[in-house]
Amino acid sequence: MNRLDRFFEISERGSTLTNEIRGGVVTFIAMAYIIVLNPIILSGIDDVTGSQLEFDQVSAVTSLAAGVMTILFGLISRLPFAFAAGLGLNSFVATTLVDSLTWPEAMGLVVINGLIIVALAATGLRRLVFDAVPIQLKIAITAGIGLFILFIGLVDAGFVGSTGTPSPPMGLGIGGAGDISTVPTVIFVFTLLVTGILVARRVRGGILIGLVAGTVVAVVVEAIWHLGSAVEKPGGWSLSVPTLSGSPFALPDLSLIGDVSLFGSFGRIGAIAFVMFVFTLVFANFFDAMGSFTGLARESGLADDQGIFPRLRSALIVEGAGAVVGGATSASSQTVFVESGAGIEEGARTGLANLVTGVLFMAAMFISPLASIVPTEVAAAALVVVGTMMAAHLRHIDISEFSIALPVVLTVATMPFSYSIANGIGVGFIVWVVTRSAAGKAREISPLMWIVAAGFVVYFARGWVESLLGM
Secondary structure, rough: OHHHHHHOOOOOOOOOOOHHHHHHHHHHHHHHOOHHHHHHOOOOOOOOOOOOOOHHHHHHHHHHHHHHHHOOOOOOOOOOOOEEOOOOOHHHHHHHHHHHOOOHHHHHHHHHHHHHHHHHHHHHHHHHHHHHOOOHHHHHHHHHHHHHHHHHHHHOOOOOOEEOOOOOOEEEHHHHEEEOOOHHHHHHHHHHHHHHHHHHOOOOOOHHHHHHHHHHHOOOOOOOOHHOOOOOOOEEEEEOOOOOOOOOOOOHHHHHHHHOOHHHHHHHHHHHHHHHHHHHHHHHHHHHHHHHHHHHHOOOOOOOOOOOOOOOOHHHHHHHHHHHHHHOOOOEEEOOOOOHHHHHHOOOOOOOOHHHHHHHHHOOOOOOHHHOOOOOOHHHHHHHHHHHHHHHHHHHOOOOOOOHHHHHHHHHHHHHHHOOHHHHHHHHHHHHHHHHOOOOOOOOHOOOHHHHHHHHHHOOHHHHHHHHHHO
């Protein structure tokens, strides 16, 4: 026990073995929804060749990758920050990459992105950029990702939808028709309210309890009314039909491990598109983790005023390795999860809590068939709640000065409105260097910020660059 205490610095950080175990369990409960949400986002979507990933396969590798990375991070960085598939990043893979690539090629880009991030962290460049980004933008990125996730949840639930017209572009209900009375959408509202009440009352595992409650109601409703799939008839379930069949337990299907093509995408989409996709993944992965690290380190009392915390360099290297593991398993990039804050509130202060969380994720591989009965509309409620939690980080930013307010607000707003994390980061960086310079604060801006902003200018002008190069 003394060796365990010294290795993880349990007593030094004011924690106990009981606190770490309890915190690890609570973190898993708070994050367990990812076992359902990640396969819902990644499975059932055609890639450029019409191939799809299977729900059960994605659920199994989601648990495996989360368990491996959470344990690895706990042992190396000794911090209570658990890992799982990043929701914004997996959405980018599912909504953008596979429009032009096969699933193995898309996951190959995720691996390449991770290798680049590991290299940046190992050389110290990632730490330099981390230090160079103003704390206001770090927090804004986290909040913007939160609103992006919330928006995805509302769309998946059929609560809002595209009208197909220039004005208004969005409206309530599927197709923006103003009707949210379909049974699946009503169950989404029910699940959202139940989950919201539980979280507001600080019930441990409120998100998971809400998911279970919504799923039980959905299963009963489907058994009575036989709504079926929305593909077959209007008013049905949009993706997963909540029906019980067969055993809820099974040996995990891990056949997706290693099903990647590192450079197949290069020949399919060309050099410019290849570079732009990797560039986008690196930036999104890079700064998504930055915001989460900053918030969790502050919440655990381990960070200074600028968000710097112990073993930052090793944490950044392992976080980059999460993208490599996530891509290699087809689970999408693994990154630190803000829901780790639930375990931190329970007293977790060291990497020992991560070992507990990671072991529970590994065990969850054997219940992937049970997870497949959760309909998209129910899972969407968890997206809305988690997105709200992330957006709440805005409370830490003083936007009384307009040269700060404009880039912060644009960062947050652009992500959901453009359906892109990278777009929000890029707009925020560019506007930050412009407005702060105009306000006479140019000397306070790191040269690295100018370099990153210039890189985003190239990113936004990539269509013109491609035409100029004849690509």
